[in-house]
Amino acid sequence: MQHLTLKELRDKLQKGETTAVEAVQKVFAQIRKHEPVIKAYLQTFEQAALGQAQKADELLKKSGTEARPAPLLGVPLAVKDNLNLLNTETTCASKILRGYVSPYTATAVQKLIEAGAIIIGKTNLDEFAMGSSTENSAIQQTSNPWDTGRVPGGSSGGAAAAVAADECFGGLGSDTGGSIRQPAAFCGIVGLKPTYGLVSRYGLVAFASSLDQIGPLAKTVEDAAIILNVIAGYDAADSTSHARPPQDYTALLGQDIKGKKIALIKELLGDGIADTVRQAVETAADNLRTQGAVIETVSLPTFQHALAAYYLVATSEASANLARFDGVRFGYRQQSAKNVLELFKQSRAAGFGAEVKRRIMLGTYALSAGYYDAYYLKAQKIRTLIKQDYCRAFAQYDALISPTAPTAAFKFGEKVGSPLSMYLSDIATIPVNLAGLPGISVPCGLADGLPVGLQLVAAEFEEQKLLQIAAAVERGSKFARIRL
Amino acid sequence: MAINIADARHVADLARLDLTEQELATYTEQLNQILDYAQELEQVNTDKVEPTYHSVAAGTALREDKAVDFPNQAGILRNGPEVSGTSFVVPRIL
Numbered sequence: 001m002q003h004l005t006l007k008e009l010r011d012k013l014q015k016g017e018t019t020a021v022e023a024v025q026k027v028f029a030q031i032r033k034h035e036p037v038i039k040a041y042l043q044t045f046e047q048a049a050l051g052q053a054q055k056a057d058e059l060l061k062k063s064g065t066e067a068r069p070a071p072l073l074g075v076p077l078a079v080k081d082n083l084n085l086l087n088t089e090t091t092c093a094s095k096i097l098r099g100y101v102s103p104y105t106a107t108a109v110q111k112l113i114e115a116g117a118i119i120i121g122k123t124n125l126d127e128f129a130m131g132s133s134t135e136n137s138a139i140q141q142t143s144n145p146w147d148t149g150r151v152p153g154g155s156s157g158g159a160a161a162a163v164a165a166d167e168c169f170g171g172l173g174s175d176t177g178g179s180i181r182q183p184a185a186f187c188g189i190v191g192l193k194p195t196y197g198l199v200s201r202y203g204l205v206a207f208a209s210s211l212d213q214i215g216p217l218a219k220t221v222e223d224a225a226i227i228l229n230v231i232a233g234y235d236a237a238d239s240t241s242h243a244r245p246p247q248d249y250t251a252l253l254g255q256d257i258k259g260k261k262i263a264l265i266k267e268l269l270g271d272g273i274a275d276t277v278r279q280a281v282e283t284a285a286d287n288l289r290t291q292g293a294v295i296e297t298v299s300l301p302t303f304q305h306a307l308a309a310y311y312l313v314a315t316s317e318a319s320a321n322l323a324r325f326d327g328v329r330f331g332y333r334q335q336s337a338k339n340v341l342e343l344f345k346q347s348r349a350a351g352f353g354a355e356v357k358r359r360i361m362l363g364t365y366a367l368s369a370g371y372y373d374a375y376y377l378k379a380q381k382i383r384t385l386i387k388q389d390y391c392r393a394f395a396q397y398d399a400l401i402s403p404t405a406p407t408a409a410f411k412f413g414e415k416v417g418s419p420l421s422m423y424l425s426d427i428a429t430i431p432v433n434l435a436g437l438p439g440i441s442v443p444c445g446l447a448d449g450l451p452v453g454l455q456l457v458a459a460e461f462e463e464q465k466l467l468q469i470a471a472a473v474e475r476g477s478k479f480a481r482i483r484l
Numbered sequence: 485m486a487i488n489i490a491d492a493r494h495v496a497d498l499a500r501l502d503l504t505e506q507e508l509a510t511y512t513e514q515l516n517q518i519l520d521y522a523q524e525l526e527q528v529n530t531d532k533v534e535p536t537y538h539s540v541a542a543g544t545a546l547r548e549d550k551a552v553d554f555p556n557q558a559g560i561l562r563n564g565p566e567v568s569g570t571s572f573v574v575p576r577i578l
Contacts, residue, residue, distance in 0.1 A: 100563055101563060104555075197540050210537065210539060239545035239547075302528075305524060319499060323500070326500065327565060329563070329564055330564065339577075340574050340575055342575075345500050345502035348500055352501075357507070358511055360501065361495055361499060364498050365491075368498060378525050379525065380537060381530035381533040383536040383539070384530075384533050384536045385528070387539070419514055419517070419518065420521060423518075435539055437539075460540050
């Protein structure tokens with residue numbers, strides 16, 4: 001039962017063929033069996049989940065005769081541990097937030113709960129979502145279910161591994177430069193970063209506010225669409241969220257893609273992309289052509305500057321956002337400090353890990369007097385050029401294709417020594433955040449036995465079309481998820 | 485624009501990070517690598533380009549300037565490392 005997709009489970013629950021209690025029990029049996037090796041979760045809530053499942057089952061029984069049940073009623077889901085859930089610990093996998101108990105629930109999580117979902121646990125991540133392998137977690141190392149000697153990707157590596165290992169039926173992550181899509185690619189599942197502003201960020205611990213977005217990690221494209229249906233929408237508590245008429249993101253999934261114009265991005269198929277990854281993506285593109293799409297190649301020359309611009313923008317914003325962790329109101333406090341300045345400096349030095357400090361240092365430098373114009377402002381102008389490149393492409397094409405990541409999942413420790421080589425694993429995903437666009441990673445094949453993700457990107461708020469084409473990639477590739 | 489260890493120490497001070505000499509040396513080297521890489525941006529002419537601060541145009545969000553109480557004050561105070569009544573205690577400032 002734990003191997004079912006979210007959609008399949010929901011159908012069985014609504015038809016009375018299974019119960020939410022059974023679903024929760026099966027998921028926790030799977031967790032007990034595989035967590036000792038996978039280590040996707042930082043905490044789980046088995047007793048609370050069983051209690052919620054009993055209530056869900058009562059509602060499901062009633063709904064058989066009355067109204068239609070809530071869309072996720074009785075479905076066990078996981079959330080990344082940088083999303084607040086009332087009265088649970090939210091650590092961001094950082095020592096500085098150990099013991100922090102959320103005084104409220106993030107809007108996106110609240111919407112899942114209101115839709116009937118059962119939140120069964122909170123998943124591991126790179127500390128404050130800063131990383132591409134989940135190795136930067138200060139708490140534990142998560143393994144890739146396909147090969148436990150390899151990373152699950154990051155920063156939503158825990159959520160991706162949990163979904164891939166059937167330790168939940170889907171989850172929420174956050175994506176600042178690829179943190180949903182890249183781990184989804186590494187773990188052979190679907191990961192969607194919605195348009196900036198489609199999903200409220202209220203209750204997400206901020207990393208880089210102009211880039212962060214919450215989205216689903218799911219077993220299938222349809223599952224991702226079902227979750228997006230629930231979490232999308234305006235929220236007065238997030239002034240960057242957009243008020244738009246609701247859409248059914250599952251509406252076009254079954255439609256064919258005849259005549260859709262799709263372009264491969266030249267800059268993301270050349271140097272630095274593993275041959276096996278390129279081949280898997282090109283095969284998937286041929287498959288879309290067989291299904292009636294027009295496939296061409298487009299050049300987006302400003303992409304070569306995206307990584308540099310991203311690391312200046314993201315670290316600058318991070319250095320400001322993380323100023324709040326000072327040992328005064330919450331989180332770790334260095335008790336030996338003799339004055340307030342020492343309290344700030346020592347608490348932060350002891351509480352943050354190496355990558356977080358590195359990014360705070362870079363961001364503080366980029367924003368400091370004399371360098372603002374050369375770095376932060378320059379990077380924001382490059383961002384405009386990248387947006388313009390996308391804009392020109394979307395005047396001609398419905399969607400753009402590239403690999404999600406330059407390689408399949410790498411081994412533990414392979415990139416830890418060199419921050420820049422780790423950053424390069426986000427080369428295909430970061431332009432999407434800089435431009436605020438929706439992007440999705442769909443498994444499209446294998447490279448030496450490891451999953452390869454294909455990234456599709458569409459114009460802003462074109463999630464319906466994005467998901468429609470993603471479903472066609474899924475149908476064409478016939479990719480089989482791992483079964484643990 | 486290479487930075488030296490004194491620059492790194494100044495930045496750490498601005499960032500309120502009490503770093504060890506070893507950390508300062510490591511970050512100086514790594515920041516220089518990243519800044520070297522970022523130098524490629526200098527070659528791009530952006531004289532007539534406006535910066536993008538909001539990736540998706542939303543306009544300025546306005547609301548009435550009205551204070552609203554957070555419903556779970558106790559939940560906030562519970563997280564304080566040291567609390568007295570409704571105040572957070574810090575080392576003496578004056």
